[in-house]
Structures are given as C-alpha cells and as structure tokens.
Amino acid sequence: MEKKKRELNGAGELRRKAEERLKAQKPASPAKLSELKTQELIQELQVHQIELEMQNEELRKTQTVVEESRAKYSDLYDFAPVGYLTLNRRGLILEANLTLCSKLGIERSLLISINNLFTNFIIKKEEKDLFYKYLGKVFEAKSPETCELELKGKGNSKFYAQLESIVVGDNSSQCRTAMTDITERKKTEQAIKDTAYQFQTVVESVGEGITFSDNSGKFLVYNLRMQEITGFTQDEANNSGDFTRLLYPGPLERQKALQRLQEIVEHKVALPLEVEATIQAKDGTKKVLWISTRAMRFKDQEMFLSIYRDITERKKVEQALQEAVKAKSAFTSMVSHELRTPLGALKESVSQVLEGLLGTLTDDQRKFLGIAKRNVDRLARLITEVLDFQTLETGKMVFKMQDNDINEVVKETKETMDIIAKEKGLDFVLNLDKKLPKTKFDRDKISQVLSNVVNNSLKLTEKGSITISTTKGNNVIQVSVKDTGPGIKEEDIPRLFQQYEQLERKTGGTGLGLAISLEIIKTHGGKIWAESIFGQGTTMHFLLPIEERRRRT
C-alpha cells in the first residue's frame, strides 16, 4: 500500500513538471485545427500517453529489481561468515563488512571514518612488521597471499586471524582482504605440538633405545639413546637399506635377527618378543642388548616397535659373579680336602697312641692326648660344616625324600644326646603326638637339623630341662625344642640364622649350624624360627609340610 501511494505521488509530480516544460516551449496558442485533425491528434496523444505510462511502469519494475539485488549483495557482503575489508597500500581500512566490525568490536562508521590503520588491531609489534611486509608482497605479486596474525577483538579478547588478500582490477592502489578467525585451528595445532613435544620428551629421556619402523625397515622414530648405543644416526640407519646388515655383520647373528622379525610377523602375537642379541656398534665394539620387539598395525601397515637396552656391563658382572662363585666353590672343596687328609693321619696317630696300641701311657700323657684328639675331632666337624654349607648354598646337595616318621627321628636324637644331658644334670623330656602322619623328608638331613638345635640347647643350658615336642598343624608337622637356658636378646634373634654368626663364642662352633639348618628346612618347603625370653630360655621351632602340600610348592 505504502509503495503504491508513493508511485502515484511520483506520477503527479512528473505531470506537473511536464506541463511546465510544455508552456515554456510553446508560448503561442496553437493554430486552429479541423475537428477531424483534432480528433486524430487526441487519439495519438492518448496512445502516446499510454505508451509512456507503460514505459514508466517498466522502469519502476526494473528499479525495484535493481534495488532488491543491491540489498541482496550488500547483505551477502555484510553478513558473510568471514570478514571482508578493503585496504590501501598504507594499510588504511577503506571498507569493511559487518562481520569484520563485529570481530574487531567496533562500529563500521567509526572504523572507516577515523582513518583506521589495520595495524592498530595487531597485538605484537613484530607482527605489525610482518603485516607491512605482507602488504608489500600483496601489491607486488597481484596474486592471492595469506598471513596469520594475532588481533585485538571485542572487549579485551584476542583471536588468531588468517588474512587472504588480492589486488583487484586496474586500480592497483587497493586490495581486497578476507579475514578468517583461526583461533580453534591454532588451538588444535598447539595441542598437536604439545602432544608431539611430550612424546619427544618421553622418548628422548628414557634409558633405552626406542625405534618405530615400517616393514621396509624405515625408522619413523629413532631416539638419541639408540644412536648412543649403536653409534649410527637415524639417517645412517635409514640410508643403509638394511639396518640389520650394519648391526649384525656376522651372518649368524643377522640370520637370527631376521628370523626374529619373521617370527613376530607370522605369529601376529600382541606380546612383545624379548631376546638377548650381540650387535656390533659403529666403532666396532660388540654390545649385548636386550631387545623387545612387537608388531602393530598403524595406518594399515605392519609396523615394529622395538626397545633396546644395553646390558653389556650387566652381562660382564654376571659372568664375573658366576666365575667368582665357581672359584669359591672350587677353593672351598680344595681347601677342605687338603685339610682332611692330614687330619686323617693326625687323628689316627693320636688315637693309636691314646688307645695304648703303642705302649702304656701315664695319666698326664693320656689326658693331653685326649685334648689333642677332641680338638682334631672339632676341626674335622668344622671342615664338614663349611663344606656342607657350601654344597647346600650352591644347590649341589642331594636330598633323599622318603616317607619317614618324625617321632622316630626325635627319639633317636634323644638317645644319642641323653648322655650329655645326664652329665649336666638336665631333664630331657619328649612330648610327642602319637598320631602324626608319615611325611616325606630326608631323614639324615632332618636328623642333622634336630641334632644341631638340641646340641645348641644342651651346650647353653646349665640347669632345668630340654623338651622336644611334635604336633600336627594345618598341613604341617611342627617340631619344637624348648630349653631353660639363658635365652636370647630380642635384637639378636635375627642374627641366629645368618652364616658365620655366633652369639656365644665359647661354644666352639663354626656359626654355620643354624644357617645349614635353615637351608635344609627351606629345601623341604618348611620354616624354622626362634622364640626366646632373655633369662628364661629359648624355643626353636621348625615346620615340615605334609606331603600333598609340598608337591604343589
């Protein structure tokens, strides 16, 4: 409605102007015309008028279309998803769309009117320089150029923008620029950079060589430690064509290495294959490496992830240790053998004289030869213990596991020791569980343990009693030897089972008795320990598993 009225008004105005113009052109009154002529004239004028009106209508329509089209393009320019601006050679903003204005947080009228330079919106000084260089390039190149800058946005915000500019038309004093907000892209890029940095840091700070290679043998990851170990750089490894040829110059080791890779590929197991291999570093030194390799799919390709640990030093130490153990073992058996032989002659000589085989002796002679014989025996016992412990320690001791009755072993031990108890005036008591099942153990060895424990008690107990008891526990048989001796201080208990430890020097042992007992009980899958109240006595306990249980352990 509004539009129509305006059109009519417009038409009225035009008429008035037309009449005025006619008056000016023809001031004289028209000549007399015949009626017919007049008729014809009117007719023609009417046609003319209609024609004019139609032309006018056509013009108005065209004008509307043009206006609509302009509105559409203006709309497209102003509300495009990217910012548009026109800059001159100095970087002055000549035009800008609304998207750009809203990004920069400034009214368009303000942006254009106050002769704004684009550099006003650039935060970093060095980026302002960068922008001028960029602008220079744009006007020189006449092809699209891009650059990335950090800009001041709405309020106090900042954002990353990418500019793409091109000089258009013949007018080379202006360039059109599209500005895209790339803050999100920058964030993603930074995140990728951070991840890469973290990955790099981890890979480079571990003590192992790490490689990640494809099935053509190209290394995508090859850390510095790997370079230290092998002496070859990543480029050298990649340019070698076949790195195994460099690492394993010997055909045998190389064959093994290739076989390993083949195995990993064929088996397609998720578990890494771990091996020890000898490589030759770039400088020719041989190194023993622990290598763990696993295959994995990456971008539809078979890849290998390998970890290399240099164990050359460890191997050397291990070997030295093995040799030392061997040497110690050889030395111990040599020494004990060399000691035993003369001891045999010594003991036999003393025995024969003492027995009177070579003539009668005086009481003093017999007494002193008795001392000699006792000490020869003691020396022999010490040597046996040292040798025993050594065979136990190296695992060379053979155990004869057979069904045995622990109560019988206890009774036998009491029989052999009874005489000492009697001499010292001690009560020797047995407290046996008669219903104990038979269980598998080495009779001689367990007898040795029991003798050892009882012997210790007898040596140290001056009055009172020694009691041996047997009981059945949960799948175990427990043997306990209780005495009324001096007892052991709590802090000394842990030392009891250590080799060559002696709490009482005067007892004249090697300090190996309980260490040997511990080894024997451990081999049986049992347990041995001491309980004591200082000043009141000691109880030594040991457990032997009942057979079914031991088979499992």
Place this chain on the structure above:
Amino acid sequence: MKNKILLIEDELDLVEVTKMRLEKSGYEVINALNSEEAFTFLRKDIPDLILLDLLLPGMQGEEICKNLKCDDRLKTIPIILFTASASDISKVAKEIGADDYIMKPFEPEELLGKVKKFIG
C-alpha cells in the same frame, strides 16, 4: 693265614698309621702308592680287600675302581673307598661299583667295622 689288604694311598703318613692300625688288628697290609704299583701287585697276587684313595697321582681312584670291577679275576675283591671329599661320595661309590666308603678323617671303629664286614 692272615687276611691281605691292599691299601692304595699316596699319603705316606696316613699309610703308616692305617697300616699300623690294621696290622695290630691282625691283617696283612700291602701299600701301593699309585695305580701302577697296585696293578703290578695285582698281577701276581689277589688281596682279600682293597682300600682305595680316590685322589691319586696318575690314574685316579675312580678309574682304578672301574678297571678292577670289570676284570673277571679281580671283580670279586671288595673295595672300600678312602676319600677326603665329602660331596656325594655315596653316589660316586655306587656309580663306580665300590662296595663301601670311609671319609677321612675316620673313627678307628668305623675303619675296623667296615673292614670286618667284608673279611671278618
């Protein structure tokens, strides 16, 4: 006739005292210091018992023992090993076919007991 014991042992002191002990108990003792002496004696005579040291110069005790035990003429002679090394002597004795063993240093009763066991 006294029972004859061949003592194959190279430690002269030990030979002397062992010989004395056995002779006092009524045995005749012949000593061989090594395998050569032992086999020289065995070619012309057959003892009732052999006491054999395992550690000898030249051919070792184990070897001597195996040789004796596969010789038809000699294999019935009881052999008691005489040894100073403790590890697994019972196993070794079994393997090489010895009849018994005595560890050095030994108790007089053990020596005499074991000898008596074989030759009364």
